[in-house]
Amino acid sequence: MKYLKSLLLAALILAPMLDAQAQSQRSKTKAKTSKTVATKTSEDPSARLFRTMLPATAKVMFVDSMVVPKANFMQHIPLPPEAGSIFVKNDSKQATTMGQYENGFRDRKIFAVGDTLNSLLLNQTLLGNEWSDPLALGNISDRSYMLQNYPYLCSDGITLFFSATGPNSLGGRDIFMTAYDRDNTKWYEPQNYGMPFNSTANDYMMVIDDLDSLGWLVSDRFQKGDSVCIYTFVPTTPRQDFSGDDLDNKKLESLAKIDRIQDTWKFGDRAAAIRRERGLRNRKETENTNQGVLFIVNDDIVVSPEHLKTAEGRRLAQQWQELKTMIANTEATLDQKRDQYHQNRSAQLAKEILSLEKDYQQQRQDIYTIEKQIRRYELQQ
DSSP: HHHHHHHHHHHHHHHHHHHHHHHHSOOOOOSSOOHHHHHHHHOHHHHHHHHHGGGOOOEEEEEEEEEEEEGGGGGGGGGGGGGGGEEEETTTTTTEEEEEEEEETTTTTEEEESSSSOOOEEEEEEETTEEOOOOTTTTTTTTSSSEEEEEEOOOSSSEEEEEEEEEOOSSEEEEEEEEEEETEEEEEOOOETTTOOOOOEEEEEEEEETTTTTEEEEEOOOTTTTOOOOEEOOOOOOOOOTTSSSOHHHHHHHHHSOOOOGGGGGGHHHHHHHHHHHHHHHHHHHHHHHHHOOOOSSOOOOGGGGGEEEEEHHHHHHHHHHHHHHHHHHHHHHHHHHHHHHHHHHHHHHHHHHHHHHHHHHHHHHHHHHHHHHHHHHHHH
């Protein structure tokens, strides 16, 4: 809960920078003396915002990352039920994907509605046995914060993250944070959550599990096609920056862009964070196992392997199950090697761990590829 309280402080720190930037963007440019001078002095607004926000880049340890299809990235975030649930609603007619959040008590929803031109966030609460009429989140303008989507409400019930575009975006979608003022029954003006959570690419979603001290950032930075990267990180309280680290701009920009998550591992206890996330993923897989192994073919068809229609699909399902076993074995070996490394920090153990982590990443990527192939075969029937 301390972390969630510090989010408001972080917003207050970032707000003056962003307000100054917004005023600069709204001010009229003086008459140009020549095209040559204009070319030299002009600066792209997003580049100017990047430069302005760079000194406030948060010091965060990114534990791990995984590349998944954008269409179903929420399935790969191991959010515990008590922290709520996240899912998407696809509208094939509008060609849109709208994010939805429901709290752990299942009595409150925040969700996006709209189309590819405009969308906004709505709120619903359960009153007795009936849901209230959907209401727009007041004070959050759909002009300043356009294409609002992918909401997540933190466990304090007042801190909200969402994704949007607008004049205070670094480029594409950015993560914004706001909080509900219960005394005045309104939402505070949203603030850009800054770097490294935002980038010049599209940053879709921020999810924080306060109980397990883990967070997930979804972004398409460095990705191709319809893929996104889910970065697992450890929230810090209070928010820290690099003001005391004597970094040059090149190194600071690299950390702001998350060029290499390995560069952040010295900022915390990565092994402990991996164990916490592993526990969440194992819990989620156990829940799925109790329900039987399911393959989601599309929004309406959910089947177990033996019920797949095609021989190719059933063959791939067998490979999928074998690969799941391989992943479990790799995870167990990694845990063992990491424990050994804490006892004896040898170069050989470090090399073995890095090699196993590469294998683990490849195995997870292979799982997603097989799932995609199964869906393609089944949908052809």
